[in-house]
Amino acid sequence: MGYLWDYLIVSLLSSFKFIAGVLYCTVDGFGFWEMVLVPTLGGTIGVLVYSYFGEKIQAILAAWRSRRGAKKRSFNFKRAKRLYKIWKRVGLVGIAFLTPPVLTPPVGVAVAIAFRATRFNIVLHMFISFLCWSMFLAWITKEGIDVGGLWNQLWGG
Numbered sequence: 001m002g003y004l005w006d007y008l009i010v011s012l013l014s015s016f017k018f019i020a021g022v023l024y025c026t027v028d029g030f031g032f033w034e035m036v037l038v039p040t041l042g043g044t045i046g047v048l049v050y051s052y053f054g055e056k057i058q059a060i061l062a063a064w065r066s067r068r069g070a071k072k073r074s075f076n077f078k079r080a081k082r083l084y085k086i087w088k089r090v091g092l093v094g095i096a097f098l099t100p101p102v103l104t105p106p107v108g109v110a111v112a113i114a115f116r117a118t119r120f121n122i123v124l125h126m127f128i129s130f131l132c133w134s135m136f137l138a139w140i141t142k143e144g145i146d147v148g149g150l151w152n153q154l155w156g157g
Contacts (some may be wrong), residue, residue, distance in 0.1 A: 010025055
């Protein structure tokens with residue numbers, strides 16, 4: 001039963017921030033294939049949820065913010081221009097490749113949908129990207145490179 005909770009936690013973490021799920025696997029001592037499969041499935045489930053229910057989730061969050069009295073966020077033209085340049089340069093494959101280490105799955109899906117990628121292609125490319133990144137991170141972790149310590153050294157966390 002303990003493993004089930006760990007798998008659930010990793011899946012949820014991976015659906016919001018993929019790297020966090022992989023780091024949790026590292027800290028919790030998952031095996032190689034567990035480190036590959038659980039975050040990949042969690043991230044993919046997150047992509048499915050965001051791609052099919054993203055507009056509804058966004059509407060619920062907007063209603064919650066308005067009830068709370070929060071100001072409406074202004075449109076950030078610099079960020080939009082930067083994302084457009086990235087999209088024009090690398091397309092869906094590049095966004096999918098950048099989603100696990102740099103972006104989060106909700107942001108990667110939102111960018112892909114904003115630029116009219118099909119949901120099937122989004123899920124397919126994100127799945128392949130999650131699989132590749134989790135295999136790479138599991139491999140370097142199992143080879144003895146401390147990903148968490150490296151993260152702390154690079155970002156001072």
